[in-house]
Amino acid sequence: MNVINVKGLNKTFKTRIKNDGERNSFLNFIKPSYKNITAVNNISFEVEKGELLAFIGPNGAGKSTTIKILTGIMYPASGKISVLGLNPSADRKKLSYRIGSVFGQKSQLWFHLPAYDSFKLLGTIYEINDKLFKKRIDELIEIFEISDYINTPVRKLSLGERIRCELCASLIHKPEILFLDEPTIGLDIVVKHKIRELIIRQNKEDKTTVFLTSHDVDDIEKICKRTIVINHGNIVLDESIKKMKYRYLNKKIINIRYNDKINIPCIEGIAKIKEKDYTLKLEVDTDKIAVNKAMERLLNCGDIADITIEEKPLEEIIKAIYTMKK
Amino acid sequence: MSVFREVKSHLVLLWKYFKFNLAASMEYRAMFITQVLGMALNNSVFIIFWYMIFKNTGSIGNYGFKDIMFIWAVSSSAYGIAHIIFGNCAYLGDQIQKGELDVYLLQPKNPLFSILASRTIISAWGDFLYGYTIMLVFFSFSFFNILLFSFLVVSGGVIFVTVFSISESLTFFMGSSRSIAQMIREFLISFSIYPESIFGDKIRWLFYTLLPAGFISFVPKEIFMNSCYILILLLLAADVVFIFLNSLVFNMGLKRYESGNLIGTRL
Amino acid sequence: MKKFFLKIKKYISILIVSFQSQAAYKTDLIAQNIFFALIVFIFINLWNKIYSTRTVFAGYKKEDIIWYFIITEIITLTTQRFFFQISRQIKDGSFAYILNKPYNYLLYIMSENAGSMIYKFVSNSIIGIVIGYIFVGPLNLSFLINLPQLILCITLGILIHFFLQTFIALSAMFLEDNTAFFWIYFKCIMIFGILIPIDVFPSRIFNLIKYLPFAFITYAPAKLFLNFSYDLFYETLLFQIIYFAFALMISIFIFKKGVRHVSIQGG
Numbered sequence: 105m106n107v108i109n110v111k112g113l114n115k116t117f118k119t120r121i122k123n124d125g126e127r128n129s130f131l132n133f134i135k136p137s138y139k140n141i142t143a144v145n146n147i148s149f150e151v152e153k154g155e156l157l158a159f160i161g162p163n164g165a166g167k168s169t170t171i172k173i174l175t176g177i178m179y180p181a182s183g184k185i186s187v188l189g190l191n192p193s194a195d196r197k198k199l200s201y202r203i204g205s206v207f208g209q210k211s212q213l214w215f216h217l218p219a220y221d222s223f224k225l226l227g228t229i230y231e232i233n234d235k236l237f238k239k240r241i242d243e244l245i246e247i248f249e250i251s252d253y254i255n256t257p258v259r260k261l262s263l264g265e266r267i268r269c270e271l272c273a274s275l276i277h278k279p280e281i282l283f284l285d286e287p288t289i290g291l292d293i294v295v296k297h298k299i300r301e302l303i304i305r306q307n308k309e310d311k312t313t314v315f316l317t318s319h320d321v322d323d324i325e326k327i328c329k330r331t332i333v334i335n336h337g338n339i340v341l342d343e344s345i346k347k348m349k350y351r352y353l354n355k356k357i358i359n360i361r362y363n364d365k366i367n368i369p370c371i372e373g374i375a376k377i378k379e380k381d382y383t384l385k386l387e388v389d390t391d392k393i394a395v396n397k398a399m400e401r402l403l404n405c406g407d408i409a410d411i412t413i414e415e416k417p418l419e420e421i422i423k424a425i426y427t428m429k430k
Numbered sequence: 431m432s433v434f435r436e437v438k439s440h441l442v443l444l445w446k447y448f449k450f451n452l453a454a455s456m457e458y459r460a461m462f463i464t465q466v467l468g469m470a471l472n473n474s475v476f477i478i479f480w481y482m483i484f485k486n487t488g489s490i491g492n493y494g495f496k497d498i499m500f501i502w503a504v505s506s507s508a509y510g511i512a513h514i515i516f517g518n519c520a521y522l523g524d525q526i527q528k529g530e531l532d533v534y535l536l537q538p539k540n541p542l543f544s545i546l547a548s549r550t551i552i553s554a555w556g557d558f559l560y561g562y563t564i565m566l567v568f569f570s571f572s573f574f575n576i577l578l579f580s581f582l583v584v585s586g587g588v589i590f591v592t593v594f595s596i597s598e599s600l601t602f603f604m605g606s607s608r609s610i611a612q613m614i615r616e617f618l619i620s621f622s623i624y625p626e627s628i629f630g631d632k633i634r635w636l637f638y639t640l641l642p643a644g645f646i647s648f649v650p651k652e653i654f655m656n657s658c659y660i661l662i663l664l665l666l667a668a669d670v671v672f673i674f675l676n677s678l679v680f681n682m683g684l685k686r687y688e689s690g691n692l693i694g695t696r697l
Numbered sequence: 698m699k700k701f702f703l704k705i706k707k708y709i710s711i712l713i714v715s716f717q718s719q720a721a722y723k724t725d726l727i728a729q730n731i732f733f734a735l736i737v738f739i740f741i742n743l744w745n746k747i748y749s750t751r752t753v754f755a756g757y758k759k760e761d762i763i764w765y766f767i768i769t770e771i772i773t774l775t776t777q778r779f780f781f782q783i784s785r786q787i788k789d790g791s792f793a794y795i796l797n798k799p800y801n802y803l804l805y806i807m808s809e810n811a812g813s814m815i816y817k818f819v820s821n822s823i824i825g826i827v828i829g830y831i832f833v834g835p836l837n838l839s840f841l842i843n844l845p846q847l848i849l850c851i852t853l854g855i856l857i858h859f860f861l862q863t864f865i866a867l868s869a870m871f872l873e874d875n876t877a878f879f880w881i882y883f884k885c886i887m888i889f890g891i892l893i894p895i896d897v898f899p900s901r902i903f904n905l906i907k908y909l910p911f912a913f914i915t916y917a918p919a920k921l922f923l924n925f926s927y928d929l930f931y932e933t934l935l936f937q938i939i940y941f942a943f944a945l946m947i948s949i950f951i952f953k954k955g956v957r958h959v960s961i962q963g964g
Contacts, residue, residue, distance in 0.1 A: 117690050200538040203536070228443055229538065458874075464877040468880045483747070629742050
């Protein structure tokens, strides 16, 4: 069953063109000239219930615009959008009862009060009755392991503690879709790991659909099963992560250390990335040369002291997609 | 959902906001006390000023010393209650520019209401209590008087909140409206604390339209000091009109915000 | 000698740069002009109304009492908002960046503000003269004979006001919240100098306050304008120099103490 249905979504912005120079500024003031910028260009996609989706793209690609349209904060220029069967901008209020959000930079929690007070306020906002609220919040506190600092003012919490509380706050009303925008930004490795665990757990237990935006590749790899890449307002990729890695898996990275200074001859399909003393970092294009053949050639070059073979990291893959020309 | 239920849920929310705002203020107990006292002292300077004026002259227009004390009291408490309960009315513009509106848009409650109620200004307690203190000192504070005064304070508070909120909402239309909003604030407050009788008729119409100091101070003065109770209806009508205007301007601005075409905001 | 000139150049360039900065700053300057015009307008209306039934108020003619107000407002408005700027710098720590730079902090804030202070003084003077002329009639031009002395006293008045505010602002290095002290200071200036000439107060009170620093920021310079006499001039000058030196010293003192305090606290 689809929880999100986007067909032919378009969004353009009118921005004022600012011309340089005194004379132009003056003319501009009297009769401003506008330029149309296409933020989102005719995109379509569907999301099923319980999916873990990464919605990524370089800065300025149209991500935030799309999320704002999906949550009803912005209305589209054209296109059919349905989130949980509702039109987000027309039924924003109705929809807000059923979706949750964590925006890395903006907080739902009150700064000077303990997180627990913010939870209580949210309980009132979402009109959850007291008994249900108590049960739900106790549940969440236990799962998120935040009972130690639930009564400390938010301004005294570390970033990791605060984000846990934000995540908890976003789930009080049991939303069916969770929109996460950079949830792990600024967190240390241990906390990041914990947050990812919590998100995955939430998805497993309550079948909450997760719509994640992140610049952290590990977030994407560890949490999500599917990714949509948007660039220049267009969807350039919409695939499961597994398939994506498989497709771009034609490159392998080989780190090899010889016992002696070696001169690698020019082998087709093998490119030298780095070279230092006896160590080489090579990129093998498996479309051009099979791995076993490449290994054979390299072994024949000399005495190998050490060797590692890696897949091209997801980061590189994504970087390549981002920098692809329009 | 019925209108009644909506109103009730928003009132419950308002109460919760008020409770939490108060709790947050109490976190800064020392600052709370100094701000309250500071404000009270602040305002007291004008008592000395007017006392000296009236020592050397008779009434000004149809305003005597007690009349001036009254308009000070009512406008001070009205300003106070406006900023205690809807403290964000002075910061709405900033919040819109910083995109902080989004959090409220994603919640199932009226965003204007929520965003206004989500902050309290500690020093406003000073203004609020000051008004009542003046009344206690200079007037006989019977139960009826307290009730009437409180009604006038609430009505004036509505005017303050709506006018400030409207001027801050101009940010939707013109980038940073901070200067204009600041100007409107200063004008409105300034005109509320001087007797309208010193001004010519040509500008007095201002006080009942663009800078409604008339509904904050002058009409209440007629009601309280001269027992012109029929004017209560006028106040109620004014309140309704301004609440409506506020809602209108804000929603128009919100449409613009939702189109994403805001000038100068970070998306 | 060359080093000295380089130093001066440094501070002058700060002055020029800060004065040339962006639009928001410029609208603030215009806004304070408008505020000044508003308050002068209100007070002219007030005095016009009071004088509609008399020709003398506490020994003052209408023109004199209005010009008194205009002059004292011009003097004190030159430093408007400056307090909040310093307090904010200290609160948010950007003060530390300035300390890192090779300038004397106090000279730095002086040159940063000198530009806007000169602008405010000149623009408000023009506005004051124009509004005064329209509603009251020309100022008795006899003051022009003694213009240099008057400029000296006004400058000293402004400097005392500036450094007393600096002193209070720098207390932000020690206190969580120092705005209450600012309000107290500001209100003292208002009542002991701006709102009404302090000789309107009963003589017992007048004798107490006439030697306070507030009187030498507002009352004394304004009186010299209205009625110059060398006796008053020399007395004013003496006290102004004493108070200026005092204000400067305590500012430097609290600054030195504060910097040490801040570095121990870690900012």
